[in-house]
Each structure stands twice: as C-alpha cells, then as structure tokens.
Amino acid sequence: MARLDPPVRARAQRLTTETLRHLGALDALLGQHLAHMPPLPVLNVLRIAAYELLAGEAAHGVVNSAVTQIAAMPRHNRAKGMANAVLRKVAGAGMSLADLPASRIPEWLRDPLVMAWGDEIVAACEAVQSRPAPLDLTPREPSTTKTLAETLNATVLPTGTLRIADNVQVTALPGYETGEWWAQDAAAAIPVRVLNPQQGEKVLDLCAAPGGKTMQLAAAGARVTALDISAPRSERIAANLARTGLSARTVTGDALEFTETGWDAILLDAPCSATGTLRRHPDLPHARDGSEIGALIALQSRMIDHALSLLKPGGRLVYCTCSLIPDEGEVQAEEAIARHPGLTADRAALDLPGLDPDWITEEGGLRLRPDLWSDLGGMDGFYVVALRRPR
Numbered sequence: 001m002a003r004l005d006p007p008v009r010a011r012a013q014r015l016t017t018e019t020l021r022h023l024g025a026l027d028a029l030l031g032q033h034l035a036h037m038p039p040l041p042v043l044n045v046l047r048i049a050a051y052e053l054l055a056g057e058a059a060h061g062v063v064n065s066a067v068t069q070i071a072a073m074p075r076h077n078r079a080k081g082m083a084n085a086v087l088r089k090v091a092g093a094g095m096s097l098a099d100l101p102a103s104r105i106p107e108w109l110r111d112p113l114v115m116a117w118g119d120e121i122v123a124a125c126e127a128v129q130s131r132p133a134p135l136d137l138t139p140r141e142p143s144t145t146k147t148l149a150e151t152l153n154a155t156v157l158p159t160g161t162l163r164i165a166d167n168v169q170v171t172a173l174p175g176y177e178t179g180e181w182w183a184q185d186a187a188a189a190i191p192v193r194v195l196n197p198q199q200g201e202k203v204l205d206l207c208a209a210p211g212g213k214t215m216q217l218a219a220a221g222a223r224v225t226a227l228d229i230s231a232p233r234s235e236r237i238a239a240n241l242a243r244t245g246l247s248a249r250t251v252t253g254d255a256l257e258f259t260e261t262g263w264d265a266i267l268l269d270a271p272c273s274a275t276g277t278l279r280r281h282p283d284l285p286h287a288r289d290g291s292e293i294g295a296l297i298a299l300q301s302r303m304i305d306h307a308l309s310l311l312k313p314g315g316r317l318v319y320c321t322c323s324l325i326p327d328e329g330e331v332q333a334e335e336a337i338a339r340h341p342g343l344t345a346d347r348a349a350l351d352l353p354g355l356d357p358d359w360i361t362e363e364g365g366l367r368l369r370p371d372l373w374s375d376l377g378g379m380d381g382f383y384v385v386a387l388r389r390p391r
C-alpha cells in the first residue's frame with residue numbers, strides 16, 4: 001500500500017478498514033448467495049465489492065472491477081462467473097450500510113468484555129464501533145481552540161479536543177504543516193491533562209511513540225524526555241516534534257533498563273491489548289486471538305514498579321492503557337497500590353473540565369469507554385490513574 005499515490009492509498013485504506021469493520025455482516029450477506037465459501041483471495045474481493053455496493057457506489061463499476069480482479073488471478077479466475085452472479089444479487093437487493101446489524105466484536109474478546117461490563121454496555125460499544133471514527137485534534141496552544149474550530153469547521157468537545165465528523169485527509173487540513181494541532185483521540189488526550197504538567201517540570205514519557213502525549217507535555221512547558229523501545233517509532237516522535245516546533249529529548253531504549261531518577265512526574269502509556277481502539281483499528285480482533293494479553297499484563301506491572309522507582313519522593317505517575325480489559329487498567333492500579341505502601345491514587349487529579357465524576361472507579365482511576373459521549377461520536381476506550389509516591 002505504501003507504493004500507492006496518497007489519494008489512492010487513502011481510498012484503499014478506507015475501503016479495507018470499513019470492510020473489516022463490517023466483516024461479519026458482509027460475510028453473512030455474501031453467504032446467502034454462495035453455495036460454498038470461495039478461496040480467500042476471491043472472498044476478499046467479494047467482501048470489498050459488497051461493502052462498496054452497500055456504501056452506494058455505482059453497481060456497474062464495482063461489479064466490473066471485482067470481476068476483472070478475479071479474472072487476473074491465475075489460480076482462481078474460474079470464479080469470475082460466480083463472483084459476477086453473487087455481486088449482481090447483492091446489488092439487486094438494494095441494501096445500504098444502514099441495513100447491516102451492528103458489527104460484533106469477535107468472541108475471544110467479546111466474552112471477557114461482557115464479563116467486565118455486561119451485555120448492554122458491550123452492545124453500546126459495538127454500536128459506536130460500527131461507525132467510522134471521527135477525526136480528533138489536540139491544539140498545540142489551548143488558547144487557539146476556538147479559532148481553529150472555526151477554520152476547521154470542527155466542534156469543541158467538553159475536554160477541549162477538536163472533533164471533525166467528516167471524512168477528511170488529515171495532511172491536507174489547514175494547520176497541519178505548521179503544526180498548530182495533531183491528531184489524537186479525545187480519550188488519548190486525557191492522561192496528560194490528568195498529569196497536569198507544569199512549566200519547567202522534569203517529566204519522563206516512558207512509552208512515548210509516536211509522541212501524541214509527548215507533544216502535549218512539551219506544549220505545557222515541561223522539560224520532557226521521551227523514551228521508546230522502537231527506533232522507527234522514535235523517529236516518528238522526532239518528526240512530530242519538528243512539525244509542531246516543540247522540543248523534547250528523545251531516547252531509544254527499553255523502559256525497564258532506563259535508570260535516570262528524580263523525575264517530578266512520569267507518564268506510562270504502557271503497551272497493551274489496544275482493545276479500546278477497535279473503531280480506529282477494526283482489523284485488530286481479526287489479527288489477534290488474545291493469547292498475548294497475559295504477557296502484556298505481566299510487563300505492565302513490571303513497568304509500573306520500575307517507573308515508581310524512578311520518581312522523586314512525592315512525584316506522580318500517570319499510568320494509562322488504551323485497553324477495555326480491567327486486568328490492564330483497574331486491576332493494575334489496585335495491585336500497585338497494594339504492592340507499594342504509601343502509594344495513593346490522586347482522585348483530585350481527575351477533577352477536570354469535561355470529565356464526568358461517574359467515570360471515576362473504585363480504586364480512584366478513570367474508566368473511559370467507547371459508548372461514553374455516544375451522542376457526540378464516542379471516544380476510544382482508555383484507563384487512566386494518577387498514582388502519587390509518598391514523600
């Protein structure tokens with residue numbers, strides 16, 4: 001896909017993302033017209049074509065293009081007649097995307113989420129995840145929020161994030177080149193607000209790439225060190241800082257081996273199952289099976305303990321994950337408090353404009369779910385807690 005021209009690439013990305021979002025419903029629809037499942041390369045062409053038909057693309061062009069692609073597959077070109085017939089039946093049914101049922105989270109993930117949140121909340125999350133995610137932007141200078149909202153025809157969310165509902169090309173928007181804002185989901189912007197960086201404070205961003213939160217910390221005037229284990233991802237931090245004219249020291253390395261101490265505050269946006277970001281990454285539940293989550297949970301608690309050892313006495317650690325699984329959020333905070341005498345969850349840090357006190361959890365963290373603000377377009381799932389080390 002990287003070799004395609006930007007507009008073609010954007011269209012290819014949108015088509016595959018939206019097809020994956022509705023994969024279960026599209027397969028069920030195609031299944032009504034298929035005597036047996038075709039080979040995967042043929043099925044994938046049918047899936048994308050069925051999505052395009054339901055999205056209102058002209059039937060003639062969609063069917064022709066799909067048949068041409070299958071005709072060019074040396075091992076499967078005999079399927080072109082079948083593909084033509086099936087797609088004409090889908091087109092003839094006159095259905096649209098609105099007729100599809102909400103996309104369902106695959107069972108390996110759905111079962112633990114139902115255990116954690118109940119059927120109703122999971123169904124509400126699925127309803128939000130069935131629609132494309134809006135584009136959320138964080139302004140570099142909070143004082144420019146109103147002006148940017150007018151220029152970009154965006155709405156301002158209760159926490160100060162700008163939201164654009166339409167499908168737009170990010171890099172073509174005014175202010176991208178000049179770094180006046182960066183793309184960041186409304187929920188992802190909250191951990192730094194909870195950390196509340198102060199001018200001149202020494203702040204360590206422990207799992208920093210691609211740098212959305214690093215930029216928020218630097219924009220607040222903190223002296224930031226941004227560390228990430230991945231060299232290519234660290235380059236993205238540097239590129240983002242350069243575009244926005246912000247500065248931070250970048251380090252490539254393993255958080256568990258970083259030994260500089262005395263930090264006023266540390267942000268730990270730990271690697272996780274990313275199950276809160278399904279609406280932006282509908283491929284995720286198909287590409288994974290949950291077998292990696294146990295190892296991630298163990299890594300997260302080792303990272304929390306190590307981060308606490310780097311803080312100055314009285315310093316604060318904001319731990320967050322873009323996961324919907326409590327073992328990667330609420331349980332990590334609860335167990336960290338139990339492991340470290342004197343460590344407390346700072347509930348006052350969550351008293352911020354736009355944050356609903358109902359989102360505060362028993363152990364003193366913040367649970368953000370896709371179904372919250374559903375009337376405003378939802379948000380990614382996140383867990384955030386501010387832990388304070390004793391003096």
Ligand SMILES: C[S@@+](CC[C@H](N)C(=O)[O-])C[C@H]1O[C@@H](n2cnc3c(N)ncnc32)[C@H](O)[C@@H]1O
Pocket residue numbers: 206207208209210211212213214227228229230233253254255256269270271272
């Ligand atoms: C959730 S992403 C961070 C997103 C980032 N904070 C932002 O807001 O743009 C998690 C990051 O952790 C990094 N990571 C994973 N294991 C790590 C380790 N042992 N040490 C440091 N970084 C690690 C990954 O490379 C990944 O970039």
